[in-house]
Amino acid sequence: LASLLATLLDVPAHLVIVEDHDSSHTEGVRGRGAGHQSVTRDEKANAYLEGTAASLQALDIAISTEVRSGPAATGVMATLGTGDLLVITTHGQGAARRWQIGNVAEKLLRQAATPVALVRADVT
Numbered sequence: 793l794a795s796l797l798a799t800l801l802d803v804p805a806h807l808v809i810v811e812d813h814d815s816s817h818t819e820g821v822r823g824r825g826a827g828h829q830s831v832t833r834d835e836k837a838n839a840y841l842e843g844t845a846a847s848l849q850a851l852d853i854a855i856s857t858e859v860r861s862g863p864a865a866t867g868v869m870a871t872l873g874t875g876d877l878l879v880i881t882t883h884g885q886g887a888a889r890r891w892q893i894g895n896v897a898e899k900l901l902r903q904a905a906t907p908v909a910l911v912r913a914d915v916t
Contacts, residue, residue: 793911794879795848804854807844809837810867811859834859865899876906881913 798805811833841857848855860867872878882897901908 810864812864864896879909
């Protein structure tokens with residue numbers, strides 16, 4: 793959805809991963825250990841963003857990337873500017889709760905100062 797909108801509107805996209813040190817919620821990469829593991833997690837986050845950015849650049853979409861640390865919803869909201877549209881996915885909590893949205897997605901829907909497009913991650 794983000795790539796389609798960026799192409800149709802001829803606007804750049806900004807890809808963000810927020811690593812939440814204090815909970816299990818992380819956008820893009822789960823958790824973060826201490827010492828050498830944190831470098832590995834940061835490297836994985838950057839590699840994931842670079843791969844995604846390359847796919848979008850192949851579609852002639854201008855891309856920037858950012859890895860942030862802290863509470864996921866707060867970190868994502870800190871990257872938003874006037875005129876932005878936030879496109880996020882939610883993973884849900886299994887088959888029994890597949891129609892519910894996650895805690896981070898709910899916070900972003902309620903608190904983001906920009907419009908939010910929420911896409912279920914399990915939709916193919």
